[in-house]
Amino acid sequence: MIRNLARGQQAFTSNVFLVTGDRTVLVDVGNEFDVVSAVDEQVDGIDAVAVTHTHYDHVENLDSVVDAFDVPVYGYDTEQEGIEHAIDDETIQLGDHDYRALHTPGHKNDHLCFYSDDAGVLFAGDLVFANGSFGRTDLDEGNRDLLVDSIERVLSVVNEDLQEMHTGHGPSVTDAPYQDIELALQAAKF
Numbered sequence: 001m002i003r004n005l006a007r008g009q010q011a012f013t014s015n016v017f018l019v020t021g022d023r024t025v026l027v028d029v030g031n032e033f034d035v036v037s038a039v040d041e042q043v044d045g046i047d048a049v050a051v052t053h054t055h056y057d058h059v060e061n062l063d064s065v066v067d068a069f070d071v072p073v074y075g076y077d078t079e080q081e082g083i084e085h086a087i088d089d090e091t092i093q094l095g096d097h098d099y100r101a102l103h104t105p106g107h108k109n110d111h112l113c114f115y116s117d118d119a120g121v122l123f124a125g126d127l128v129f130a131n132g133s134f135g136r137t138d139l140d141e142g143n144r145d146l147l148v149d150s151i152e153r154v155l156s157v158v159n160e161d162l163q164e165m166h167t168g169h170g171p172s173v174t175d176a177p178y179q180d181i182e183l184a185l186q187a188a189k190f
Contacts, residue, residue, distance in 0.1 A: 106147025
């Protein structure tokens with residue numbers, strides 16, 4: 001099961017997804033809210049953290065999560081503060097399924113998406129959003145051409161019958177999310 005622990009928070013934060021199952025994992029940890037208490041309300045603990053990228057709104061709560069749960073942190077670049085285990089184009093178990101970590105720069109150099117064909121789920125971070133929106137490229141390390149390449153890469157990997165897309169901000173998409181990725185590609189190209 002996947003729950004957004006940041007839903008309803010009155011703070012500037014990314015979404016924070018609690019993925020429960022055989023291996024309970026947080027995808028991103030957010031910013032400016034007590035994510036540890038939010039986790040404790042749902043489960044007895046977590047097994048790991050997977051980071052889509054290291055913009056502060058996605059990782060500011062990392063120290064408190066690691067202190068509370070003493071868990072490993074996975075991300076693209078161990079040169080980034082808090083990232084202990086580098087992953088790229090390999091699998092990581094989130095809940096009951098294996099997810100492929102896809103390096104998808106353009107919004108930020110260390111950006112990852114996590115995709116499970118078996119689960120029919122994509123964690124898109126800030127690469128793409130609902131209704132064809134896409135991640136900002138005007139921030140440090142942003143690059144529109146790289147972002148377009150990354151969206152094309154995701155489209156080449158993700159199955160067209162994708163069931164769920166969980167994004168770094170805004171609502172998750174459960175109605176034909178592949179189409180939202182295609183729309184994001186078209187919008188990013190212009």
